[in-house]
Amino acid sequence: MGPSSDVAHLGHVELLTDRFDESLDFFARVYGLTESGRSGDSAYLRAFDDYEFHTLKLTRHDTTGVGHIGYRVSSPEALERRVRAIEASDYRVHGWTEGDLGHGPAFQFEDPFGHIFELYWETVKYEAPEAERPALKNIAQRYHGRGCCPRRLDHVNLLAENVTEFRDFMQTCLGSRVTEQILLDNGRLGGCWFTVNNKTYDLACTEEHGRGTGRLHHVTFATDQREDILRAADIFLENGVHIETGPHKHAIQGTFFLYVWEPAGNRVELANAGARLILAPDWETVTWTETERKKGQAWGLKTIESFHTRGTPPVKDGT
Amino acid sequence: MGPSSDVAHLGHVELLTDRFDESLDFFARVYGLTESGRSGDSAYLRAFDDYEFHTLKLTRHDTTGVGHIGYRVSSPEALERRVRAIEASDYRVHGWTEGDLGHGPAFQFEDPFGHIFELYWETVKYEAPEAERPALKNIAQRYHGRGCCPRRLDHVNLLAENVTEFRDFMQTCLGSRVTEQILLDNGRLGGCWFTVNNKTYDLACTEEHGRGTGRLHHVTFATDQREDILRAADIFLENGVHIETGPHKHAIQGTFFLYVWEPAGNRVELANAGARLILAPDWETVTWTETERKKGQAWGLKTIESFHTRGTPPVKDGT
Amino acid sequence: MGPSSDVAHLGHVELLTDRFDESLDFFARVYGLTESGRSGDSAYLRAFDDYEFHTLKLTRHDTTGVGHIGYRVSSPEALERRVRAIEASDYRVHGWTEGDLGHGPAFQFEDPFGHIFELYWETVKYEAPEAERPALKNIAQRYHGRGCCPRRLDHVNLLAENVTEFRDFMQTCLGSRVTEQILLDNGRLGGCWFTVNNKTYDLACTEEHGRGTGRLHHVTFATDQREDILRAADIFLENGVHIETGPHKHAIQGTFFLYVWEPAGNRVELANAGARLILAPDWETVTWTETERKKGQAWGLKTIESFHTRGTPPVKDGT
């Protein structure tokens, strides 16, 4: 079975912050996104080559974490098919919204762990204002070179107490493929990496160890080169941003990574997958055992403890 | 309209050479592919993370150029659909082959300019021998580091006297999307970049100016980083390989490139697209005018004259 | 004979501009230098890890070109020795200045082609204001990441009608070594690359073909990585800066380069030498013949015509 042709790609992630101004300053000036709009309690941001109006919706809130995750479908008909499949399932349906600054009507539903997803077809393509017009017409916005300046939204990583149940949800609702997974010695899935297209993954789910609900592990934008990530490490350092781990290369998926905490505490990643894509329509899920995982990351870096426990919003014990 | 879900990806290119031993030495030792098999007059080669048995079939011949171009489909049903569509067209059909070392039965057909294409579903996945097993199980073969060491096949570029007709062929037979194109002042298409998936392009067609038939412009493999291409330039230099142009960045598609001639004269490219992908299901073709093209490549490099005229096999005037 | 221990390093270059505001905007915002002071008609600029107050003095003038070139000596005694040597020569001496914002008394003298040099010992080390303090105390200023953000001044390239005479001047006055040179078929030196320390060169002189006097070919700052230069190319492109040639690798000295014209027309380079240094105390000058030079740059790029003729200030025929 090939990739789902119904769901096209991860469209946007809504991130909650209880330090809105500092978070916005971080994403715009340090991380290098561009604000394309503001409405109510939310700022709408995007990387320079994201084609839609926004890929990160930053919302003022009393805590941190993820608001919702939006995927764009491939056609109006695909949206109908997906809605029927979701409505036929037992998953909790929130129903249609009128849309947002960056897209038209969206169908919202929820995974068993409290994360809200939405699917939409109608979108608002980013129209670069004069000052942001690119020299080359095939990119969405000029390469502004401000901050880390990633190219596009890459993926989101969510926490769930039962990764197997989460996997079923993703397959049923989005038709996602599992490209890699961790199989724990106790028989549980420790993590799953999903994709709806040729990217190696657009969403990952790892096991929740902090007793939180609907929590976020991290959100990630992609850079063009690994050097962009090394350069970003210096930018984070000079701007007092907490670097949690990296730069290093993941064993799983082979992604070159760097994790930091934005001012409100949400974990944010920069990643580069090189030329790696999942082109095989019959890609067989790569399964990593617990023993294999204990070797650490690709080049031997031990996975930092906070990476296993910390999510947003924080739970009582502070993780 | 979204990407074709029938055709999964460019699978392999057959390259003809009248200097087989030197060409093979180039591709294996300098360019950094791995030979996975030999049969009759052909050597089967692949990049370290190509998942199939071969992506480049190098065939001893009395001239140079392209033998055929193979695309893998998404499912057996998709293959049937494609075959029906092609048979319903006016394009020349060669019919079914029994397959090759690297794949099962293939359906062959021809574009109006003499290039032979084939579609296949059954494939032979590369099984790394002991010495080529990767340290990390999610890549097809170890990162051997030999020569330029690209990661995977990227695209092929063909010459056609009528690019518009070629475009119709690609849309009818493969369901390809046109991501970018050149529209000449005379109203003709000067070039078209096609994709069947989320890659920015897997096949390009540019106008034939040399009166040749079924000619090849170049075949390209992708590197993980632009630095791999700068390093490759030194490797080519030290191995006496003719560098035609580059490294530089294309205006069209934004690809970082380097073009060389393998010993028999076929043009071979190394390319890096960074994190650029075509994720929009409703991507609108980017059209470049002749005036825009005259600005040269992205950073101002003038397109080298031989790039407009030279293809393989050569025609009488030597281009 | 080893490197001169009298002269320590190239200290600063004064650049003249007849478009002061635009030039300053270019150097500060696009090229990525930091202004450390302003006095009279001059702005004082430096790269983030230049340890002195300034390395580029940008001066409002009625034309373009180079004002003067400053070298810092190794000690007060070294300065005395150099002054004696210069005074004992036939070169034109301007004598002592009171110094500048960025350094103490300087001894000025002139080469036979009208370029003014100065030597000084007392300097003003850059003291980063609060907002520019680096996170790591071993660099002079924070890595600000603004624009191209080179690390330090690298070298200057001057034009002279007689390169041999210029070479004698450099050896007599500065004790410079010639690390590489071009020997034309007519027996003249076509170019000379000089150094007073372990850098591969800090000053180059190429033959003047434009009948100008005391002209500048270009001034160059060094980036940490080649990727910084590829990234800079996009920054120049997006800011409408004319890219003259590159990025590519010089055959001579092996430097990775990119040449642009700042708004007033002075040629400015970004360069990266990798790990290449001249460590041999008895380094033998590498001599390139005219035939060798005709092969173009390291990877085959033909040297652009304007590179041979254009200097600043312009001469009557516009070169």
Place this chain on the structure above:
Amino acid sequence: MGPSSDVAHLGHVELLTDRFDESLDFFARVYGLTESGRSGDSAYLRAFDDYEFHTLKLTRHDTTGVGHIGYRVSSPEALERRVRAIEASDYRVHGWTEGDLGHGPAFQFEDPFGHIFELYWETVKYEAPEAERPALKNIAQRYHGRGCCPRRLDHVNLLAENVTEFRDFMQTCLGSRVTEQILLDNGRLGGCWFTVNNKTYDLACTEEHGRGTGRLHHVTFATDQREDILRAADIFLENGVHIETGPHKHAIQGTFFLYVWEPAGNRVELANAGARLILAPDWETVTWTETERKKGQAWGLKTIESFHTRGTPPVKDGT
């Protein structure tokens, strides 16, 4: 006081191995040095742009560690001056050797901790055999691209129970400058980084915590780019080489690093300093406190425990 003009640069390091064949295979095939000679129990190796016959002498021995460290002086007179200074000191003098395959007579002496140093002027410049001739005449050998392929020897790091005493030795015998140092809370020097030229350091000394004598911490070669080090990490991984720590960036000196253990257990580094040089003749030593060091490396990586204790040869407790 400026840099010593008497001692030109670190020339070579002799490394002892009790697994000669495996160590040699590592350095030649994986690390990417070239063997230029063999004599008795030693193989002579060098990086592609080292100008001397050898920079690493690998010697079969019953244990591991460093044999001796050779520095080349700037002239025959400089050698005489150095010998007089060393003979006038209390340091242990071994006296003159007849030289080695790669250089002429050398004057040997010893630091208070058992490391043997030598100074020499006459050297054997590497003459590339036909197959190793570079395409460009200004590098010593072709860029062969084999293994990690560093450009040149960079530095050596030794262990000493009293870093202050070691520093005095370096200043007295070599005239080295201290560019950076660690000052422990107990008032002892924890580490010192030395240079005799414009490199940021060519020798480092850190405190011996393993009760060993004359031990080696590591020897390092320099790559042209940081990307070379990321690529090297994959090469080490695929060749089963133990990666101890990195890639990451040192806080001290800002060097991008990767540490591995060659088959006999000696620690070997690849490093890249970017464009960083010590040009100031009056560079003031940068002093790091114990508190500052506790922050870990530049981007927050905690210094791995074995880094503080492990040297070669091993001591009884295995460090």
